[in-house]
Amino acid sequence: MNESLTLHPDGRTSLRMRRRLPHPPEKVWRAITEPSHLAAWFPAEVTFDGDRIGYGFGPDGRVTHREPPRLFAHTWGEDHLRWELEPDEGGGTLLTLTHTFSDRYGAASFAAGWHTCLIALLARLDGRSPAPGPPETGRLHEDYVHILGLDAATCDGGTVRVERQLVRPAGHVWRHLDGDLAAVGEPPPAPFTVPAVPAGPVTRAEPGRLLQYGTPGGSVRWELGEGTGHGARLVLTCTGDPATLPAWRSRAAALAAELAAEG
Known part of the structure; x- marks a missing residue:
């Protein structure tokens, strides 16, 4: 596998991606450091002013390492990008990209984006x-969710929790789940439920953002917040019955697959 995640003690995460390129390091170096080349594949318009980097939108960055033609590293806001070039067999280059960031569940979005960029490179x-x-x-995003192990669920103190980055905005996901049919005091729309958990009446509904309902042993809560990229972040919790973990994990995976399959 050419992609992996590392969780650091400070809570930050590093995504590492490796690619073999049939071009010498000197040529690859120019492609990853010169604005005229970066414009063809990098996801932002890059400008250099000494060690400062402008990206055309969002926060600027700065160069932290520049050792041609071996190592180029820089920040982008709070993120850090490290590009390592090693001579490879046949005169090619082994390129290793390490992207360090704070949002672990956004790693699949980052990986899918960089995969597309590296093809363009x-x-x-x-x-x-x-x-x-x-x-x-x-x-592609869903493939990386599985590759990077971001499809797990957890259980702590009897509360099952599933967090998942989705590929559609919150309003789109809400409508896909028939959220507009939700009403306090009424049964929740079927897409918010699983057969293993008897659903009581809706206790709270905030269109496009939150739905909560009771169960015999506790409650179920669906939250749709801002995620990485263009999609929503789903946080799904169920209290009272740890045995429901497989059912909720499968439900979140099915929802993600449905959204990814849309044109």
């Missing part, structure tokens, strides 16, 4: 145009 190095048409980012 290779096209630039080859002297050809990237393949036409938008990438299937939804399916």
Whole structure:
């Protein structure tokens, strides 16, 4: 596997991606450090002013390491990007990208984005145009959820918790779940339930954001918040019955797959 996650003691996460490129390190170095080349594949418009980097939107960054043609590292807001180049067999380059950030569950979004960028980088190095048409980012995102182990559920003190980055905005997810049919005092719409957990009446409903209902042993709460990229972050909790963990994990996975499969 060419992608992995490392969780650091301070709570930050590093995503590492490795690619073999059939081009020498000197050529790859120019492609990852010169704005005219970066414009063909990097996800933002890059400008340099000494060690300061502008990205065209959001916070600026600064260069932390520059050792041509071996190591280029820089910040982007609170994130840190490290590009390592090693000579590879046949005159090529082994490129290792390490992206360090604070949002572990956003790692699949980052990985899908960088995967697409690295394909465009290779096209630039080859002297050809990237393949036409938008990438299937939804399916790619879900592949990385599984590759990086971001599809787990936890149980702490009898509370089951599933956190999942989704590929559609919160309003879209809410409508997909028939959330507009939810009403306090009434049964929750079926997509918010699983057969293993008898659903009581809705106790709280905030359109596009939150739905909560009672169960015989506790409650179920669906929250849709701001996530990484363009999609919502789902936090699903069920109190009172740890045995429901597999059911809620499967329900979140099914929802994510449904959203990713949409055109």
